[in-house]
Amino acid sequence: MKIKHLQAALAAALLAGASHAAPTFDDKFRQLDELLPTATDTRTASGAPGHRYWQQRADYRLRATLDENKRSITGSGTVTYTNNSPDTLSYLWVQLDQNMFRSDSDNRRIAGLPSRDAWQARGNDGVKFDTLRSVLNQHRFDGGINVTSVTDAGGRPLRHTVNKTMMRIDLTAPLKPGARVSFNLAWTFNIPEANVVGRRTGFEKFDDGNDIYLSAQWFPRMAAYYDVKGWQHKQYMGDGEFTLEFGDYDVQLTVPADHIVASTGELTNADAVLTSAQRERLRQARKAKKPVVIVTQEEAESAEKSRSKATKTWHFKAKNVRDFAFASSRKFIWDAQGIKSGDKDVLAMSYYPKEGNPLWEKYSTAAVIHTIEQYNKYSFDYPYPTAISVNGSIGGMEYPMISFNAGRPVKDKKTGELTYSKGTKYGLISVIIHEVGHNYFPMIVNSDERQWTWMDEGLNSFLQFLAEEAWENDYPSRRGEARNIVDYMRSANQVPVMTNAESTIQRGNNAYAKPATALNVLRETILGRELFDFAFKEYAERWKFKRPTPADFFRTMEDASGTDLDWFWRGWFYTTDAVDVSIDGVSEYTISTKDPEIEKAWQRARHKAEPTPMIDQRNKGMQRRVDTDPDLKDFYNEHDDFTVTNKDRNAYNETMAGLEDWEKALLKEGKRFYLVDFSNKGGLVTPLIVELELKSGKKIIERIPAEIWRYSPKKVTKLFILDEELVGITQDPYWETADIDVNNNAWPAKVTPTRLELFKTNRDAGSNLMRDFNTPLKKPADAKPLEQKAAQ
Structure with missing residues (x-):
């Protein structure tokens, strides 16, 4: 760090902040006017549906x-x-x-x-x-x-x-x-x-x-x-x-008589397809605090064995939906629980085979209910009478009121009991949240998925992340947190998010993870939760049961938050630029008190702190002429360049006499000024989140808006004014901006810890199939009986 006194000639520039002029100006903050369609009577410049929509x-x-x-x-x-x-x-x-x-x-x-x-x-x-x-x-x-x-x-x-x-x-x-x-x-x-x-x-x-x-x-x-x-x-x-x-559906489905059908819409002929006991359980489920089993495992297993050859017709009706799907099987166990969504009664339901237990009976309907509660907070009240999760081999797919979700336990090879891994458990909860969440986006906020995958998958993945955060602490979310997208953001195998659905490369990262992360950065780092949540909810309310485009989303978020975000949409959605901010250098300036007693003492201390030249180190102890002949010494041998003279004192007194009281007070404040140089190596402009560590151990977080890059998108210098000495700086200390290289984010530079694996060279790497096939099996050198291992 360069340490200097603040010169009067530099004061104005430093207090205003400084920037390095780029050789060619790349305006990262230019408006999106040339990219977004012109507003019309059907779609307004504010992002809302127009009066002729x-x-x-x-x-x-x-x-x-x-x-x-x-x-x-x-x-x-x-x-x-x-x-x-x-x-x-x-x-x-x-x-x-x-x-x-x-x-x-x-x-x-x-x-x-x-x-x-x-x-x-x-x-x-x-x-x-x-x-x-x-x-x-x-x-x-x-x-x-x-x-x-x-x-x-x-x-x-x-x-x-x-x-x-x-x-x-x-x-x-x-x-x-x-x-x-x-x-x-x-x-x-x-x-x-x-x-x-x-x-x-x-x-x-x-x-x-x-x-x-x-x-x-x-x-x-x-x-x-x-x-x-x-x-x-x-x-x-x-x-x-x-x-x-959107439209209304009246659908009759004829299936084997022992099948149970889950479907978009409401069942209108329960008397014809359910037993009296099942109808009574369904009635109880509407007011239950826990899921009620409508079709039991015993009933499902009985149907599997008997295999009826007759048929039944299930009759469903659905209002104001954009599609219709159903599931049918005699294997289905069925549970349900009623919940409130605003002033509407909703049945949350799950259908699954016995192979899905004990996982599905424990988590599926609970995850459906959790999804509705969380998504309602950030968008609008779920408007439909049912919300269904069905277990099948399709990994995850959504339709109005119904979703298909994979994930089952497996048999333990030793005990034969059904068990499931941590990944299976949270994978199931996540896929149910995601697919049920699609009821909001795009089943109600009806974006054009054939054109823009991210408008439903990205927005939904973002809300899925918020719902996962509300499920439990340290939920193992795959998408949404900034640090999880950095590998993709540094990859050369990318296309912009604003790429047609069929041309997207790395669909999961491009259409799900990156926009979800972008919205998380926008919410947590740029707008703040209050402004973001208001604007996002406004978008959802404006466009429910309507068909928005990307421009409608971008414009609504700006309109409702009162923030120009064109730079953000351009960088995150229209380019493959990444966040990579580097701290390049730090200079310290302190205010000169003009008092010669203080200033020359400061200069002497700085001089002593400089490294001793190598020639002086090697000449240390050498016999000098003035040492053997002291008469050669005079005034200058007793005083150095930092000696305070009467002339210095007189000049100081004259200066102080000409200052007003507020000017004298300013000299005594003792502020420290630090100029920190930042480089934008990734191309994507971003807010600076700077952690300043002081000599006392105190840490300060400074949040600087992305607009600091508006005149110089490649290099900027930021002024920090502190009361004590600065000993460390970290850019993006919480990894919240998706910076792809944190190794250049600290001053002084920090060592990145890792492990060095040791191994022996394989000197016999040649292939010899006959020898390898006949090589005797060996027990591990540390093999011990099971009882010994248990004791250890």
Whole structure:
């Protein structure tokens, strides 16, 4: 650290702060005007829906039969489409997402090998059994939605064209603004095996033939038509999920008589499908403080053994939802507990096989309830009558009121008892929070998932992190905390968050973890919780049951927080820049008192503190002329350059006589001024969180807004004014900004602790299969009987 007196000529510049001019100016704070769409009457500059906002509506009346032997669904129904747009439509687009499994689909044609990590088990020629099985079965599976009929309300055929995963229906007459049209559909499709072929839907096969069916994208669904995009009819490739229109559903599902069905919506015919005992348990569950088992494990096991050949029809209705999914199996145990969401009664429910216990009966419904309580705090009250978690082999997928979640215990190899690891436990809780949380984003705040994955996954992962924090202390969250994203942020294999869903690289990091971390940084470090929570809740309230775009989110967060965040959105969402702030140097300035007695003593002390020149060290003890002849010494041998003279004293007295009282007081304050040089090596501007350690041991945290970089985005100098000596500085002491290199964050530099592993060189590394095969087995050198180990 350079230590200097503060010169009068420098005072003004230092007190105002200093910065280094960059050779070329890169304005990290320029506005997003050139990137965001122009505000309109449908979407305002504040981020709110405009007075002419509109969206389409699609109501469904569906009938479907699950054929357990053929593992297929046959369906028919009527769609009523309302054109609330100002445009006249001559045709409609319908999604046939299951067609991604057809042999002529884009997804099938472009498919190569799975990722290198998945394909290779070991060496260059290895392949995992389950990977090869999946590849072969995808080519063998006869998938897709087979549309057998499209007719108008009078039963007359409508011309329609299937374009892979999309179908266009040509209307007999143009559909004018404000008008509606109804048409009929009939279709069939084969259900894929979820953990072999399936993608977000399918059946889980059990050895005894009692399978679990998780049914989604099982019917032709209306594509979205909206002001920014027009028809959203991008082909479904597997990663870009779904954006749909809200409407009411009336659905009848015919399944084997001993199946239990979990579904979007409310069951309207419980008398026809449940026993009186089950109906009574369901009634009790609405007021219970703990989950009530509606279908017991004994009842489920009995159904598994008997295998009814009859059928039952379950009738569900759902209002104002954008999709409909269901699960069906005779294996299901079912529990439920009623909760309040605002003034609405909600049934939180779980469906799972006996293989899911004891994990599912303990945690699933509790996690559903926890999710609703936490998400309500940050967005809006959950509006639907049910919230369901279903156990199956699909890792995690969400639909209105229902989600599919994996995670089960395993049998202990020694005892045969069911047990589960810590990872399995928290993995289950997390996936339930995440998938139930999707009811809010995007099932209600209806973003376009086909275009922007992060708008539902990133926002939801952020709220998932907050809910996990509220579950227990030290919850092992995977995403949300800044330190967990640094490996990705320093990776060269990135694309901006604002990348189309199908072009995203490292989808989990890009669309889930990075935006979740960004919002956490925005909440904790930039805006603060109060401002952030108000703005985020405003966004959720503005856009519930509507379709926001990224611009609507960005603008609402700025509008409701009263903060210009264009620099933040640009850096975190439009670039792959990273946070990497380096402390480059520190200079200390103290105020000269002008008193020669004090100042020359200070100068003498500084001189003595300087290192002794090497030549003087080696000449120490050498005989000098003046030592052998003292008469050669005079005044200058007795006084040095730091001797105070009367002239110095007179000058001081004259100076003090000319100062006013406030100026004299300022000289006596004894403040210390430190200029600290920072470099932005990562390119992403960020607030500076600086911990100052003083000589007394006291530590001070200074939080400097990101705007410090506005004139010089690469290098800045910050002035700190202290009452005592500075002995240490740490930038980002709590690792809250996702700084990718903390090794340059401290002054003086700190040593990073690690371990050095010792090993012996293998001098016999050559391959000899015959020798290796016949090598006798050896017991470990420290092998001891079990009773000895137990004693130790």
